[in-house]
Amino acid sequence: MIEWDISQPIRIRPGEPADARAVLGMLDGAVVWMNARGNTEQWGTTPFSTTPSLVERVDRYLTENTAFVAEAGGTPVGAMVLDTGPNPQMPIGPAGEPERYVRLLVSDRRHAGRGVGAALLARAAEETRRAGVGLLRVDCWAGGGGELVAYYERQGFTRTEPFRSGTWPGQILARHLTDAPGSPAQPG
Template sequence: MRGAVRGAVRGAVLTAPGALYVRPAVAADLPRLAALRAEAAAWIALEHGSAQWSSPYDPQRGLALIARGATVVAALAPRGEAVATVTLRPTGSPRLWSGDELAFPARYLSSFTVDRRYAGQGIGARLGDWAAWRAARAGAGLVRVNVWSDNAALHAYYRARGWRWVRTVAGSRSGALFERATVAVALPPRVREADGLRV
């Protein structure tokens, strides 16, 4: 069974070309966003024993975030299939972040997902760098994320990419808090933006 699940989750490994094209998500992307989340949840459960994203994808919440311009998708061609997604918002949860922290200009990432077929090719790192760059353009000094508290591998991933662990909020299943400074420099290499981004 484990091998069958592994094959279903991983599938064929594909090679990503040079550029990553970031565009606003639209309502038609909802099935793809749900599929990316389900695939990631199955892989996380199998490889890391975490229940992260085990609850069903909420299409109404997804539509609301899309309508606000908070969710973007990344593709390997200007009008290609989404291979990654992230949501970037100007406010964080008061259940996780203190009043002083929320008063500091920041952007908050969530639903950060990469197609498992492209794992290990730097797509997540590039999209994370883009999010930090975009946050800086909006006047934010930090970009923040709260991740599943029991997913130690994900914590290590963020630390390895320059994110600082802030704390883990007791009693919250996604209460491991990380942040990194934004950098007001040129658009990260090999990332192209579409028109209409509002994050």
């Protein structure tokens, strides 16, 4: 087991195709962690690394999108993928204005509670501002008592609209970045 010294700072770097194995490992670990808590609905019960379509998706994320990897002491502990909009296969409409969209956010569950996800979301906001865009959105699973929705709200996002993908309950959240050119004057 890889240990992470919490005194080591989190460093965020661009993701690359060579990170696929680490990202798949984090996703597999998240499935095991969720299943152990009784959550088999969010990401199912099958490891990402054993599902060819999910392996291909992670590969595409790391080659076609803007990906970032969080490291502590040179060890990947989180990953995030940004795009210019939601996955077109999801029942989510366009924002009606330029946006950046968090397509994936995952952290190594062995390091939960150490701010990895928050650091990656801060980087997403920074990248969104750098692009001159004032809106950052994300969607997430809304089941399980809404714990994941509440996490994003603690990170500065606001609920916009709920949606369903089959029986999967989802929630879209938005964060308006008021210091980006052309953004509305809303809390960010």
